[in-house]
Amino acid sequence: MQPDVVIIGSGMGGATLAAALAPSGRRILILERGERLRPSPRDRDAEAIFGTGYFRPDESWLDGQDRAFNPGNFYYVGGNSKFYGAALIRYRAEDFEARAHPGGSTPGWPLVYGDLEPDYQAAEEMYRVRGALGQDPTEPPHSGTYPHGPVPDEPEIVDLRARLQRVGLTPASLPLGVDLDTWRGAGDTTWDGYPDTCGGKMDAESCGLAQALAHPNVELRTGCRVTRLEAGAGGRITAVQYEADGKAETLRPRIVGLACGAVQSAALLLASADEARPTGLANRSDQVGRNFMNHNCSAVLALHPLRRNRAIYQKTLMVNDYYNGDGAGGLPLGNIQLLGKITGPILAANSKLPGWLAQAVAARSVDLYAMSEDLPNPDSRVTLKDGQIRLDWQRSNWEAHLQLVATLKAKLRAAGFPIVLSQPFDRRTPSHQCGTARMGADPATSVVDVFCRSHDHGNLFITDASVLPTSAAVNPALTIAALALRAGRHITETELAA
Template identity: 75%
Template structure:
């Protein structure tokens, strides 16, 4: 079919936008470089996933010192959401405002939380979010309720919640996109970092793409790698160049959407440079690729030698007591449970002997401490001889160290004499964002508040690259909400005739 809209990428942004536009009847073509994940013998094999990396791509990027590294991104239908922890958390209202952090100040967003709240509500319904209102002290206003009750705590996690309350904290349920019964029926594991091949995790393919493809006007093509966008002299995008099984193809359309993730989106726009746009498309501001952010994250393990943890999935609890800061302390970040760490996972990420890994994993309660990384124009994605170079300039690290130290103290008050921490490095993509930032000023931003390129009127960017700040919670729901907002705008402006 000759498409009206070409969407590049089928992750949270691309799939959600397709679902938003599908009811218009316009012809929508989704191009995905990967294929569908199919059930395999490795789906619940922790050694294969965490030790051998069987699902990771073999792609290498360069770091700031030109040293190759494997970034750990996934290329398949549904994007990284097929492996995500399914935490679908709204940004806090203050995340949209100017904010002082230990590592500097953020300028805020060009839209407010109130502007995006209806789309948050709609995204929670599209992704069948399980949650509970009322326990989180930082919770922003909701115009409605969650479509489903929160995923239940296991017995040991319910006891942990009581211990944390007794230590003066305010634990709350993580809003999750998981059909618990369906997930556990396919295997007794957590879902965090495991592939969703059973349809029980509410990812981009399971929810949004399925809804979009229910319409006959929507088509998904896999194994299609877009290598460049082509702009005419009038600045409008005319076509995309695609590699399909080694063969080149050109696809034209009136509207184009890039939704390939913060790094790949920047790389594609830079690779699309031509005589009229010598620094890359959508890059008149010289901001494409800049302001890369990746959350500062650590795994924190709390142990009591005489207390075992029988949880299977564990990831149902979070703490935001340290998120907003206080009179004597700046914001530190979010804490949430990791999916239960088992002996194979622990052995794959440490030098522990098998017996020690088993002993620790049987007793550990595993947390994910996450702090905001601040925008920095020198933290950036570039191309070197056609190869992606990611020079991540980590920021706000002192705040993250204080978050980990504060969490350790709180866990000791809650009855855990042993608390260990390990920071994640650049090989673990912790919510990459920021390389095509949203803003009102075309001189300092890449897209407007509806994710439309300032430079190319028929180009939209709908993924984590547009986020002006990283906040300190998982970005998946915010990406989906922005995609719904962009979809409504496209329908009203591009399809109005």
Template identity: 75%
Template sequence: MQPDVIIIGSGMGGATLAAVLAPTGRRILILERGDHLRPSPQDRDAQAIFGDGVFRPDEVWLDGKDQPFNPGNYYNVGGNSKFYGAVLIRYRAEDFGVVHHAGGATPGWPISYDELEPEYQAAEQVYAVRGALGDDPTEPHHSGTYPHTPVPDEDDIADLRARLKQVGLTPSHLPLGVDIDRWLAAGQTTWDAYPDTCGGKMDAETCGLSTALAHDNVQIRTGCRATALIADPNGQVTGVTCDVDGGTETLTAPIIVLAAGAVQTAALLLVSANDTCPTGLANRSDQVGRNFMNHNCSAVLALHPFRRNRAVYQKTLMVNDYYLDGDGDGPLGNIQLLGKITGPILAANARLPRWLAHQIAARSFDFYAMSEDLPNPDSRVTLKNGKIKFDWQRSNWVGHELLVKKLTAKLKQAGFPIVMSRPFDRRTPSHQCGTARMGTDPAASVVDTFCRSHDHKNLFIVDASVLPTSAAVNPALTIAALAHRAGRHIAQTEFAA
């Protein structure tokens, strides 16, 4: 099949775009460097996943000091969404404007929440989001309702919700893409960071990709790693060079779409430099690879030594009381439950004796505190000696520490005398974004408001790299909404005839 569109990457952006374009009848080829995840005994084995890292790719990047590390990104059909926590939450309306944090101000977006709202609504339908309106004080306007009712609280989480309310917080339902019955039928575990091989998570493969592949004009090639883009002197991207089965192949299409993730998309553009574009494709602005953001995150465990937490999946509530204003300290971020931590998970991550990890995990209620990381041109992805160099300049940490401090105090008031916290380290991919930022000025941004490259009119980017800001919520639904918007734009402007 000679494609009309090549999409590089099958994660939330690539899969959603393919689903939108599929009904046009145009021939769409999706390239995925990995393979399908298939059921295995390790799927629900916490030691295998968190201790042994059996699903982590054998890949080495360099950090800001040129030290090698394994980054923890995944390469498979569906991308990182196969392992995600399935939180499908909208950015708050305020996130699209300038937000003043303890660590500085965000630049705002070139589009408003209202412009993206219809795409959010559409993406929630594609990914069958389970949620409820009316219980979150920061919830932006919705033009419709969620497709499904929320995933129910387990008994101990219902008690936790009541305790949080008693100390003045406003716990709300966490919007989730999970078929809870199907997920639990395949194993009694949470889904957060576990691979989805049963279709219980509403991930990029289960929803977006399956919708696209139901059309005969859409195909996916696995084990096909894009290594460079080819562009002519006139700025037309004419092809994609790929490693396939130990050889090299060049594929061509009138429209090329990058959806490889914030780091890999930037690396592909940089490695594709030529005489006309000596600093990389789509990079006349010198912004490719810059403004990398990765949420400031901490795990916060609350426990009472004489009270057990019997929850299996746990992850059903969030608290946004400090999102827009932390009691006069400015916006601090989002708090949500982690998937239930178990002994093997805690032992692997905290390096505790197994017996102690089991005792703590049996009693802990596990929270995820998340604060915004601000764009910084010196926080960037570059290439060095053929390797990706990942120099994350963390920002706004003071605000994050305030969020953890306030959460800790409230949890103690709620009846948990022991509260422990631990930040996620630099190697953890906590919602990477920002390396090909969206904007209206070609001198200061990489793509326009429809995710089209300013420099190459037949090149689009529809992954997290285009996000101008990270906000302080999970980005999956926003990526899907932007890809949905880009897909409609392509259909209307490129395929109208």
């Protein structure tokens, strides 16, 4: 019996779409190339996670100079959200508007914040977000409150919050999807970058997928790698081809949800080229794979040699004083938030410091994450070369990021941290990849409409970060979930109602 809906990928976009469609009663099949993460001794082993890359895929992509590198994406049930920092932040209302940045400008979205607000509220409830309204001056309007209060600051972070306030900043509680007691019950570490095998993080598997699979009409198949989509003469997707256990299989659903992630979704559409569509499916606009964005990010470590930081999880604050401007009437710089507590093994794995020095630094550091917007550029793109993914990321708006890091360093020194170090993240760190199947009102310049429906294929919906027209400067997970809920409602009303 053929499913009514096939969803490709079980990350934030795919799992949330499945949860939105599950009450329809239609037969829904989720195909996931990976398997479920199972508890193991390596779950809280910083050397295994950050040093040897135990959980990273055995996969090679090419960069813009055709040099091979190992990407930092993960292929498990729940996708990259199994390792995410659980920051579930709404895009600000200004992020949906066209606006200038130090490195260029953004085009704006084909919808406004108010169009998505009800879905943001629903996504926060689905992912049980913990937060507090009224602390952040950039917070957009909410139709409701956060489902739970914020994750509490540890004593060292209480002190940091006060220090930041004294130097004129406005720290706010970071909206988080985490059950602290459950997480720490499996080991006293941060959750940022660590795999969730205990259900302590509100990720795509523990929330969206669990809600979907509670319905008997929803099925998950793991170990299924989709290789090709087929489209008929009328434009609708007619077949989904995949491999499982060394065998080729074909499905013929009414609706296809594509949610493999910004790189893999684009790669699948390009690989599905046929005689009538030689540049790939959903690509009449020639925008599939283009406008790849990946946030400009740096780790910033603030130290006082005579003060130890005994925090375990740490990631509870953000600062948006420079989100909509540089503080002096200038252009936006970005978001600042805390990283999960960096330990000696993590620092040694990501720097040239010897182990003993990395341990001494990490014991005294408060660790922050500076994040600036990467702007859409059609020449920053995903292509295929002899079947291999080629990712030519052309970083933009870097001057804004340098200014954000410099401003943050100055504030931290004024707050009582005489030593402040920084290190940018490179292409091996998937800092919120997005943009390769951009949303827009014009089929000539975009891939999907405001409901994530392909302009070219009426039964194809893309519900991952591919569709984001801009990257904004905050973590995109909640926005992906909100867009998936919006798409699911539209599919139910227009495609599955009859």
